[in-house]
Amino acid sequence: MSTVQISAADVNKLRQQTGAGMMDCKKALTETSGDFEAAIDYLRKKGAKVAASRSDRESKEGVVIARTSEDGKNGVIVVLACETDFVAKNAEFIAFANAVANVAVHSLPANVEELGQLEVDTETSRVKIADALLDMTGKIGERIVVSTYEVLSGEKVVPYIHGNFRLGVLVALNANPAGVDEAGKDVAMQIAAMNPVAVDKDGVDASTIERELEIAKEQIRAEGKPEEMVEKISAGKLNKFYKDNTLLNQEFVKDPSKNIAQFLNGVEKGLTVTAFKRVVLGA
Numbered sequence: 001m002s003t004v005q006i007s008a009a010d011v012n013k014l015r016q017q018t019g020a021g022m023m024d025c026k027k028a029l030t031e032t033s034g035d036f037e038a039a040i041d042y043l044r045k046k047g048a049k050v051a052a053s054r055s056d057r058e059s060k061e062g063v064v065i066a067r068t069s070e071d072g073k074n075g076v077i078v079v080l081a082c083e084t085d086f087v088a089k090n091a092e093f094i095a096f097a098n099a100v101a102n103v104a105v106h107s108l109p110a111n112v113e114e115l116g117q118l119e120v121d122t123e124t125s126r127v128k129i130a131d132a133l134l135d136m137t138g139k140i141g142e143r144i145v146v147s148t149y150e151v152l153s154g155e156k157v158v159p160y161i162h163g164n165f166r167l168g169v170l171v172a173l174n175a176n177p178a179g180v181d182e183a184g185k186d187v188a189m190q191i192a193a194m195n196p197v198a199v200d201k202d203g204v205d206a207s208t209i210e211r212e213l214e215i216a217k218e219q220i221r222a223e224g225k226p227e228e229m230v231e232k233i234s235a236g237k238l239n240k241f242y243k244d245n246t247l248l249n250q251e252f253v254k255d256p257s258k259n260i261a262q263f264l265n266g267v268e269k270g271l272t273v274t275a276f277k278r279v280v281l282g283a
Contacts (some may be wrong), residue, residue: 004034007165014039046138059143060282061088065101066159066168075157075170076104076258077279078115079148087142090259091158094165096122096136100129100146112149150277158184162192177268186254187247187264191278199273200261204246212241 007031014025014036024043032038059081067077080097082088099120111114114128127135129146137144152174158181161168169188173180198204216237220230243249248261255263264271 001282002009004030006030006034010034010036011127018199020145029250043135043138044214059083059145059147061085062147062278062281063094063097063165064161065097066161066169066170066279067098067101067105068157068159068170069105072158072176073153074099074105074108075152075159075172075277076105076108077148077150077168077170077277079147079168079279079281080144081147081281082140082144083142087140088145088165093136093144095166095185096120096132099222103129104149106152108151112146112282115146115149123267148279150279151277152277154274155186158188160185160188162189162194166281167192168279169276171273172275173264173271174274175268177271179267183267183271184251184266187260187273188276190253190260191247191249191276194247194250196243196250196276197273198247200246200248201242209238212238216235247276 010029011022011026014029015022021068025039026236028042028046029036030037032042061084062081065078065080066075067078078097078101080093080100082093087093099116099122103118103120107118109118109213116128116133118129119126120129120132122132122135133144135144150170152170152172154174156173156176157171158171159164159169160171169191171184171188171191173184173187197208211235216234217230219237220233221227225233243251243259248259248264250260252258252260252263258266261272264273
């Protein structure tokens with residue numbers, strides 16, 4: 001054990017630098033003979049130990065942040081996950097999630113690992129996101145991770161956050177006419193509410209189509225319809241599936257007299273959705 005005297009001023013200085021608790025800061029300085037850099041590493045290792053000890057705990061709470069670049073051509077969704085709703089509602093936790101999203105939309109890293117190597121401003125310093133996550137884990141005592149990271153690009157990308165940071169949507173449009181932000185938000189809200197499987201029927205994967213056809217055929221046979229009618233009726237049921245489950249073909253929630261494709265075409269002729277991302281917390 002070190003015999004170096006650790007002053008209250010030193011402890012407070014380390015606390016200001018790291019955001020860790022007073023007792024943790026005092027122990028870190030004591031264990032490292034008052035070496036501030038070593039003490040910071042000590043606290044970070046503590047965060048790593050906490051993370052390792054809680055690696056089997058599920059981080060199903062947290063916040064979903066959807067953010068777009070200043071030019072509106074790129075967007076990201078970042079999920080900062082924790083273990084409890086109490087932490088998820090903490091203002092500092094939400095602020096950090098927003099800071100990570102700002103870094104992500106500025107740099108557009110390829111994946112979570114690359115995102116972790118980028119630097120973020122904290123209250124006390126500028127550190128790698130991966131290190132900041134360890135610092136927060138050690139400070140809070142919960143497993144805190146970036147559990148999801150999505151990127152979307154287009155001529156115009158519109159973000160939407162629903163349900164107190166519980167669900168995030170990005171929708172990419174093929175043009176940027178007047179009124180596109182409001183229209184894009186309406187479509188993003190549609191995506192949040194109706195959870196389409198694809199933009200249109202061409203985007204539905206073959207396995208989903210095969211599954212829906214098989215279900216339809218079994219239903220038709222169970223109704224006692226003759227076998228020669230099965231193919232025709234199942235094709236009709238598949239078209240109904242497209243209408244209900246692909247974005248452009250869905251009835252517009254705000255105006256069921258038109259579908260999403262018709263709604264967008266009314267905003268600007270030829271305006272359409274090219275892609276979307278929908279992320280739900282804990283999914």
